[in-house]
Amino acid sequence: MKVNLISIPVRDQQKALKFYTEKLGFLVKKNEDLGNGNYWITLVAEEWPNGPELLLEPAPNHFEPSKVYQDALLEAGIPYTQFTVEYLAEEFKRLSNLGVEFTMKPTEMRNVKIAILKDECGNLIQLVEE
Structure with missing residues (x-):
């Protein structure tokens, strides 16, 4: 068993697409129009094009509990996910230099270094150097 897709809730898929590709450097794997302003957008890491896909999920716009959960994580300062x-x-x-806002600058935590950024779409993302 292995992970091939993980989703991240975003409130504006087009804004998220721009942020994750232009700033974080992910590549578009799929971008299919589902109708009603929704898309099936998956991204992959440039250095791992056949690796797990990141789905930009518009759940907070259609499912209130997803929005509540996303807001609660953001308010508590808890990252939704992490990237290595x-x-x-x-x-x-x-x-x-690209204007990305960080809530935590690089910090050593035992045997890793971490930083936390805002993804402009309602989430905090933790970056980890192992």
């Missing part, structure tokens, strides 16, 4: 990076300091500098 090779060199956190370099990624922090690159993303900061």
Whole structure:
């Protein structure tokens, strides 16, 4: 068994698509119009094109409990998910230069370094260097 798709709730799929591709560097794998302004948008890591897909899920717009959960995580400062990076300091500098807002600058925590960014779509994302 292996993970092939994971979703992240976004309130504006087109804004999320722009952020995740232009700033975070993901590549579009699928972008299919589902009608009613909804799309099946999946992304993959540039360095792992056949790896797990990230679905930009418009759930908060259609399912109130998803919106409540997303808001609660954001308010509590809890990241929705995490992405691994090779060199956190370099990624922090690159993303900061692109205007990405961080709620936690690179910080050492035992045997890893972490930072937390806002994805402009209602989520906090933790970056981890192992």
